[in-house]
Amino acid sequence: MSNLDIFREEVRAWLAENCPPSMRTPMGNDEDVVWGGRKAKYENPEARLWLDRMGAKGWTAPTWPKEYGGGGLTKEEAAVLGQELGRIDARPALASFGLWMLGPVLLEYGTEEQKKEHLPPIVRGEIRWCQGYSEPGAGSDLAGLQTRAVLEGEDYVINGQKVWTSYADKADAIFCLVRTDTSTKHEGISFLLIDMDQPGVTTKPIKLISGNSPFCETFLDDARTPARNLIGRLNGGWEIAKKLLQHERTNISAGGFGAGGRAAALEELAKEYLGTDRGEIADAVKRDQVVRHKMLERAFAQTLKRMSAETKAGEVSPASSIIKYVAAEMNKDRMELLVEIMGLQALGWSGDYFSKQGLATTRAMLRSKANSIEGGTTEVNLNVIAKRVLGLRDHQ
């Protein structure tokens, strides 16, 4: 037996013993997602148990080094772990911006002390992080951010406002881009960690046109953080931010904005709502529109595959803008088409008259409008393609 096979046996045995039965059932809704943190409430004690066990093994962050609480697994071993978790339909033990975003940054830019302090609690889901990037005045032009951090003795004192901070109202701490030098733009930004459990930090939820949302406005009024929470170089935050953004762009688009996977297929809904003629979508015009969409989806899927094969692991290229742009526009068009197909059923806001699917479609159509705004607007992505990929220049 190869080492990997032995490892697989061990994993299988461990999971058999340690993954609680209810954690092997599909998640019912968003409430079932475990985000951890100081304020976490566990409706189901087994969710807590599962997190604690996985966290103790370091398997919530399988490839992070053991000394920082991670699993210390090789890429191959991590893949085996993933397969075995999948085999028993195990729920993710932990969803976390700490795991997805802050962790990789700390591993690359953090000092030994910073890694030791912050990574283990992320692995164990003890601290829930949120991301403080956008500001009311700094969206597309993120580097124009104005939230100011000034060193006063041992602490940075922070003043300003962040917006679109996901789950800020539920998070314990925020990793933030702040301005530490006002005399220059990109070179005056730093990456700072701030505990949110202090009077200087307040949050206010943002309601979207589609209804409630996880997003918040976050206000920083004389918030303080010890100077040791500066990550990377002073005024070196932009490099970190750029890297994170590209990861984010690729990640959100690869998920197809929820269009693929479990979402009901367009052609099936068209048949259901428009009727069929010898098994085909009865309305010839809509049928053509559905086909156009299906073809685009196929082209997108193949492009996604091709690009991930072409880019080296861990690297991201401006091509991520192509992915983000297409995924966003495709999903928006899909939702508009779906609303047309479903007619009145997808024009309701609430109430029993409308089917669950109808109401979900209405809300999803509204929510999809942000796909071409969040994580970099379509215009910004097209600018990136035009300038960085195609080498076209602004007229001077």
Added chain:
Amino acid sequence: MGLVLDEEQTILKDSAKAFFADQAPVTAFRKLRDEKDETGFSRELWRAMAEMGWAGIVIPEAYGGLEYGFQGLALVLEEQGRTLAASPLVSTVLLGAGTLMEAGSEAQKSALLPKIAEGSLLLTVAIDEGHHFNPAQTAFEAKSDSDGFILTGEKTFVLDGHVADKIIVLARTSGNKGDREGLTLFLVEGTAEGLTRERLKMLDSRNAALLMFDQVKVTGDAVIGAIGGGYDALESVLDRAAIGLAAEMLGSASAVFEMTLDYLKERRQFGQLIGSFQSLQHRAADMFTQLELSKSIVMTAATALDESSNEISSLASLAKAFVGETSNKVTREGIQMHGGIGMTDEHDVGLYLKRSRVAEHTFGSAAYHRDRYARLNDY
């Protein structure tokens, strides 16, 4: 009006604009929505609109109206659309009074039109039965019995259906689903025994209702127009409704365009106004162009109504399809050009998008009307 407003029309347009800005700004609509007002519009506003003469603007003087015509109504609707003002103008005047004027008996007209004109009677027409607008597909049955007719079935998406004093119902008295013949219009009391009304909570927070008829009895006097001839009568009414709604959508889309244009001149990123980016400039110019085309169509169609042109049906479909598409595009662009703030419930642009999607669907989508246009013109 033709293609240029005359002096009187300009005055009407300006006073309607000032009226809605003052008495029914978007904040008023937002309040109705947030307070989950069950009536769905302000009766006080409707009274004020009636005082302006707008409830009777197309009703002949002989029946207490202004007899000012559809061009005037289109102007008022456009301005109503601009602030998203909710009123029974479409249900009561375009549909209700429209049907009576088209097919009502002398007795029906003299009993009801004056009340509509003075704003004391709310009327609507119940047509839809499925997910999509298609009156010929009506299956809702009216069975004749010794005293008149018995109505049983469901009507949905009935504009102002839960508050209307009277409802005109399109029902089948003969033939089969899909036949244009065999449909008849019936006037039913809102409080009729056997009628259950439920307000639908729509995306645009406007009024639409589900009406359930369980053996609702009406007498022979309740028939509007000829038995079996309801479709033809209704088709003319729906042409007017399509044109009226196009006018309202034009107003709403113009408002979205204007707020977006203002934002392009105000929002700064990268040290400059976002309106200085050529990619946005071209799209703003394109939207403006679309709106100019839409305006010409609405004016042409409304004028055709007053001139009883033989092209009304074509122009109605043209207006509903073209302006619907423009409105869809402008509301999409409106959000996109506002960036994140456009996605928030706090901002008005989302309210316009929601209203637009419902209005686009009402009385037939753009696709429905393109198809109808093709049939009318033998393409």
